[in-house]
Amino acid sequence: MGVSQRLKSRFRKFLQRPGTTVDLAPFRKRLPAIEAREEALRELDDEALTAAAQEASDFTEVSAIGREAARRALDQRAYDVQLLGAMALLSSKVAEMATGEGKTLTAAIAAYGHVRLGRGPVHVLTVNDYLARRDAEWMEPVYTRLGLTVGWVTETSTPEERRAAYLSDVTYVSVSEAGFDYLRDQLVTDVTDRVQRELATAIVDEADSILIDEARVPMVLAGSITTESDPVHEAAELVRDLRSGKDFEVADDGRSVAFTEAGLQRVEEKLGGVDLYADDQVEHLSAVNVALHAHALLRRDVDYIVRNGSVELIDEMRGRVAQRRRWPDGLQAAVEAKEGLSATAEGEVLDTITVQAYIALYATVCGMTATAVHVGEQLREYFKLEVAVIPSNAENIRDDEPDRIYSVHDDRDRALVEEIQIAHDKGRPVLIGTLDVKASELLAKQLAAAGIPCNVLNAKNDAEEATIIAEAGAVGAVTVSTQMAGRGVDIRLGGSDEKDRDRVVELGGLYVIGSGRHDSRRVDDQLRGRAGRQGDPGGSVFFVSLEDELVTRHAGDILPSSPRMDMDGVVHDDQVDYAVEHAQRVAEGVNHEIHRNTWRYSVVIEQQRIALAERRERLLTSEVAAIMLLERSPEKAKETDEDVLSDAGRAIALYHLDRLWAEHLAELSEVREGVHLRALGKLDPLDEFHRAAVPAFQDLFTKIEARTIETFEEADLSEGWQPERAEIVRPSATWTYLVHDNPFGSELDRLIAAVGRRLTAGN
Template structure:
């Protein structure tokens, strides 16, 4: 009866489509089976255990049997016997689910058990990580476990050479940053010889920090660019915009997302550039565009917030992780404009050959699963975009962390004064403190104020992220104050008493790690990830967040908040109505971002469908003789079929790729202004499809026509064929990068924020 009731409740939850609707009970029931399968395993030798795992490859097997073998293997290979909660996590992953496991609960080992299980089922697994460090660390850390189970494991990072990549992809389990997998796919898409292909067909993606990868980075495009003779930023214009004055020469919108020249500003620019007419046909598409981009770089992008300058280069900061976003760039000349602003050498720019979003990349895998500490908060998004459900795994030991109510102050200065006072009071007892800040500038400002108050601290931000593992590992030491930007994806647990936990009992008696948040994030998940650094594995701990009515979150998403009616002498807001202001602002921010994600994907779905069709055609050209059959031998006498087949393939692929590149540019330009169609009572998405589809349908026929013309006049000899000899050539160099998401604020985003304002006005 109890089982029937549990099943009924599960079905009702599924019918209601509530977040975290996967019932844990069926997985708990498998723990008894895991114990049954464990009988006698401890008596086997290592070779016998490996052989027993190998037997699974030849038959269908119960995942509980795999978990029993993996539990025994993990204890022998890495000295860690998976807890029941880790086994539950592995079972969920093997069912293609996103499992939520709290920080410090052993997600890495649970993921390795599941990856080994998929491999023994005969499926190739890509364990997708958020950065190079975690890919290499986890692959090497779990390597002995995989080897004892007879599973080959490899990893790649940014430095991996083509042959190293090919070797890693040949393994049954491969760890890699999501960006590197995407870049390899993009490079494969311009290959002209099947032997140059590296990435095998996708099968299973097991995603670490799943909410960060699947949600926060879903819209981020990965880009493959090729060298062109493009214009660099004009240092004269960069210097000119530095002299323009706010409110006189330019205005900034309420949310500081866009900047506009005033009439006086336009006149000042025109005079400075030799009395030109900025809005003439001669200058509107070039000079005016450069001025607008330079102004955006000067006014809206801030050093040590949006980027840092290190080693003579501009490095973007990933705002969801607080670290340098390696290989990431702004598009449309903005990168060069920031470099000109900072007077550093301009990096190479070029034409986008192809791109793909992280969401499109991971949607390629027939089987997807993931693990994170904060999945429930994005359960709706995971279900809508990836058809993934969430399974919440309880902690191995009950969490006893004391999470205090947030403290809201009227001004930024009052908030930061209160933060320093709080840290000083707690520090006097010797309790370790982790201070989580929102950006680099804030981390350095707080650190300076702490030092002025006589409090020494260690700072971890994008400027010294290479030292992060060592800094985080000792953040739980006696009297340690650590000031850090975003903690998501750091990958290193904070152990009470330091990296060796030598002082564990002493720190526990003091109350454990104390987490101080200097502001609420635009996503509640990031708040939860910061809190989760304290109270791991049943340890004591505490957390508190500070906020002010001047914080960006409130100024952007709740600018019309009522003035507080009750304020203490130190600026602390006491009335309950105002205390809910930042929670409301956070919900608005999350809603806006979800709607932008939803609408962006509606546009990208068509582009991805067109990309799939082009790739199917391209793959046929690449792997068969269809180009030779289509173009024919022509006038090339005395040349072998082998040479002609190669020439036909290279020529056809060149024109196909070139037309696709131009189509992407067309779609980008079309998308940029399509939201304006709404003013004419037209549906922008319908209009986008109406224009994008006919343009796409011309690509393949036109590629054959161009290929035929090139082939007819191509200088093909018995020695071979060079594309450049025909007057056309591929870029001399290519490189990859990520486009910083939505740097200018799209028309869609501005529309969404406008709706938010309208709703506020009706309240």
């Protein structure tokens, strides 16, 4: 079976496979026993309750005591469904709980239970710093009554603050900060410099976002290196005045661009008549191609924003700035050049680990989110996690209308503004979700022209997020926001103080409108879920245009040429309804296959990392290096003071291990970038990658030993151990960042996308 056929087979399985969820019956059976403990626990004073909390050893007692601690600390008695969620987390499941159902308290009770069951310390992994600090401070009174300590880590935390936070029983930290701390701990030369303890239990908030959407995102620890010229900035000037259609052509899917003969000739003339495809012009050719991609395909206020003199990438799943995120392969520098900004340092990669690989280091993993079922198969495939769907405490009475589909953008936008106007005139609060920053700003202008005031929440003002979202349920409020996934703030009817709640309820509650379908149903469901929380009334509808990129890219071939529509441009055609739904499923399938493809490559690297980490741990915590030197360089070793031999051997061996690992990662990165070209020769890219990666790693330990002995024999140890004199100085500065997906993908990624488009014609 060829690559194309295998991909088609997987796509069909992805589109057709039903999801399965965990049976809640065993958890429900415990609820009567939990409630039976309530009266006795209420009679205990705080000191006695804390003492009882230290003795809990099963789900029933953990849940009962957790409920009582929350009642006293927060005046919140956990609902039965929250206890079901906590028991699901204690059973290492992903709990799907609707927006507004109290996931934060559920996680706190589960964290307490994991500690009591001997699975501590517990890390509650969040999507951002704001939620890490907010939730830790919010739940601290509960933990105090349970006799546990709690800490939090953010980007601004010092090493001392991080170490103290990780010493707590429960630590709240964004997944990226936790990963960065792990990477830094992997490079310490003294055990006391570490900040983390063992990675025992992770409770993953917004589990689908972190475990699926961000799973393949590499977290990077970089070190300073000296650089010479910057060919990308020169290339940016060369392509700045090139025109689409004349000098270059963009592919239909918007993911690739190529020079025309005329365009290539113009660039070569600007470079003095060089042949860009000559062997000595590889660097120039690469820089020019990257600059052309940045110029033609990456869009300001869609893919990135420019703020405070720097390029900030936008997380397409959340519609907000992706903190400390960079594009790979020179794209970051190319966009900075395009915008007339100085290039920021990328540095040499000292170590890197994907979010997925980092999470896998925990002995116990569980999570919670409002939207897990859609990715249940992937959670099972990559993490062996099952989904437990927790029912809502109150019946969901939200009115979800069918999509309103329009043939063109103009008709859709006009109808959208009219719909908002009608609701606003009544005083009904409206929340409109847009697909990107540019769309949110355009809609805000259209609303202003119609005399409708609105608040805009997007990547440019995400610092005001909590305030804007908290008031989105006030009478007459109109809030325009990019994606709502991971926002972490409930919208209360009548405003944050709920003073006008009754009036908003009479008006039908919060009205959520999507101004287009996202590539992921989960993101759309997160938006819908902002209305109808805890049995509140509410409504939702999506306005879709057949000119939307999702539809044109993934369903253009199956749209009828003349769909049925009314005088207002609203399409009423079952085939069109099917096409929109199918486009979204295919987009999800494409992303799933790209995830699987990336994961297949990372498996071998993670196996190598684990083996290397074990070797490094032995070097760091034992006398392995000194013993090796005694065996391989006996004369000098015996002449050296024992303490000096121990310190020097350890430092030299660790230096070369870290140095060679960085070189190995750089080599694998180059192999990974070029390996898909071999697919053109009918070779399996993954097999070719393994053929390069495995022997390269096998040579690594031999090289570490050889270089360690060579440096030791050349080092002057007459005045004790001084790393500078042995020329093993580590980088003068290190920093961390996340690598954003290359928006254009690899050659195989584009093949996967092409197969997805072809499948739309066959289904």
